[in-house]
Amino acid sequence: xxxxxxxxxxxxxxxxxxxxxxxxxxxxxxxxxxxxxxxxxxxxxxxxxxxxxxxxxxxxxxxxxxxxxxxxxxxxxxxxxxxxxxxxxxxxxxxxxxxx
Amino acid sequence: xxxxxxxxxxxxxxxxxxxxxxxxxxxxxxxxxxxxxxxxxxxxxxxxxxxxxxxxxxxxxxxxxxxxxxxxxxxxxxxxxxxxxxxxxxxxxxxxxxxxxxxxxxxxxxxxxxxxxxxxxxxxxxxxxxxxxxxxxxxxxxxxxxxxxxxxxxxxxxxxxxxxxxxxxxxxxxxxxxxxxxxxxxxxxxxxxxxxxxxxxxxxxxxxxxxxxxxxxxxxxxxxxxxxxxxxxxxxxxxxxxxxxxxxxxxxxxxxxxxxxxxxxxxxxxxxxxxxxxxxxxxxxxxxxxxxxxxxxxxxxxxxxxxxxxxxxxxxx
Numbered sequence: 001x002x003x004x005x006x007x008x009x010x011x012x013x014x015x016x017x018x019x020x021x022x023x024x025x026x027x028x029x030x031x032x033x034x035x036x037x038x039x040x041x042x043x044x045x046x047x048x049x050x051x052x053x054x055x056x057x058x059x060x061x062x063x064x065x066x067x068x069x070x071x072x073x074x075x076x077x078x079x080x081x082x083x084x085x086x087x088x089x090x091x092x093x094x095x096x097x098x099x100x
Numbered sequence: 101x102x103x104x105x106x107x108x109x110x111x112x113x114x115x116x117x118x119x120x121x122x123x124x125x126x127x128x129x130x131x132x133x134x135x136x137x138x139x140x141x142x143x144x145x146x147x148x149x150x151x152x153x154x155x156x157x158x159x160x161x162x163x164x165x166x167x168x169x170x171x172x173x174x175x176x177x178x179x180x181x182x183x184x185x186x187x188x189x190x191x192x193x194x195x196x197x198x199x200x201x202x203x204x205x206x207x208x209x210x211x212x213x214x215x216x217x218x219x220x221x222x223x224x225x226x227x228x229x230x231x232x233x234x235x236x237x238x239x240x241x242x243x244x245x246x247x248x249x250x251x252x253x254x255x256x257x258x259x260x261x262x263x264x265x266x267x268x269x270x271x272x273x274x275x276x277x278x279x280x281x282x283x284x285x286x287x288x289x290x291x292x293x294x295x296x297x298x299x300x301x302x303x304x305x306x307x308x309x310x311x312x313x314x315x316x317x318x319x320x321x322x323x324x325x326x327x328x329x330x331x332x333x334x335x336x337x338x339x340x341x342x343x344x345x346x347x348x349x350x351x352x353x354x355x356x357x358x359x360x361x362x363x364x365x366x367x368x369x370x371x372x373x374x375x376x377x378x379x380x381x382x383x384x385x386x387x388x389x390x391x392x393x394x395x396x397x398x399x400x401x402x403x404x405x406x407x408x409x410x411x412x413x414x415x416x417x
Binding site for chain 1: 121123170180181185187193194250253257402407
């Protein structure tokens with residue numbers, strides 16, 4: 001995601017998300033400038049799907065994206081580290097048990 | 101965290117090949133180097149459309165025309181991927197354009213050479229895009245995430261560019277003597293500038309060492325140039341064309357081709373703005389930007405008007 005920058009003459013910045021085929025999530029593809037959402041979708045079609053890379057496009061104005069602070073990743077993600085009992089491999093079962 | 105520990109954290113990530121992302125702390129010089137390199141790369145894609153644009157309306161068949169249009173459109177796309185990667189470093193698009201238009205930022209010197217014949221479309225695709233691919237593939241593993249991701253996209257699309265160029269050369273080489281001569285002439289003119297695309301020799305490249313340490317660059321200029329020569333010689337043989345270098349010779353001991361000395365004076369002269377087309381290219385770019393101002397303003401005004409109308413309708417409802 002691009003950083004917020006303000007410049008009066010510039011078209012706003014949009015983040016583009018593309019669903020590559022039905023059944024899959026939209027995934028961040030990149031960003032672009034456009035005057036409004038409609039134009040952002042049209043531009044995204046030209047810039048990010050020239051080779052059938054997508055069947056659906058989302059655009060979100062970059063200023064509306066809120067992101068976690070990388071400086072806080074320790075306190076955010078570390079607590080999950082010591083809970084290995086959340087993974088199936090934590091449990092020892094006899095080999096005789098099948099399909100589990 | 102103190103600056104010192106930020107630096108340590110950054111170094112640790114670089115050392116263990118973990119990507120750096122836009123909101124991560126990074127040293128100022130790393131940021132500056134990336135902005136310089138990514139923007140220079142983006143500008144090259146944009147200016148790179150001009151020499152080929154010259155031949156779109158004069159392509160010899162509808163097939164060639166459609167292909168050339170698609171290639172030039174890809175180049176616009178590549179420029180846009182790269183500009184948006186540069187913007188994640190905290191510089192605006194307008195600032196990037198200003199740097200190009202004022203001459204503060206550079207673009208690849210190769211685009212300051214003229215495209216005199218249709219064979220130049222072949223030589224550019226084969227050699228110029230070939231050299232670009234050689235440069236770009238290692239960049240897919242660059243330490244800065246948004247740049248690396250943009251390069252993955254670019255590389256995927258670029259291989260068609262090289263193949264279509266080689267196909268043009270192949271067709272001309274197998275054609276009438278005049279056509280083959282045209283292909284040879286294009287190779288003669290584009291060979292040395294293509295080798296210069298890899299940049300100055302390692303011994304004189306001020307940025308290489310630091311960029312390698314930061315994992316922005318994975319291979320040196322000379323290493324990449326050698327790789328390019330080694331693969332291209334064989335391709336020229338298949339075309340039945342002669343690479344214009346009398347000193348080109350396979351060196352069994354090194355396992356590489358030896359080659360002649362590059363005219364670096366010419367390279368620096370073109371970088372400094374004295375190439376055959378520097379002024380023409382930059383003027384075309386500046387005019388396009390200035391002439392499009394009213395369109396950008398109108399689109400913005402239209403978007404604002406439409407938004408206001410929508411809000412009014414919502415209030416009334």
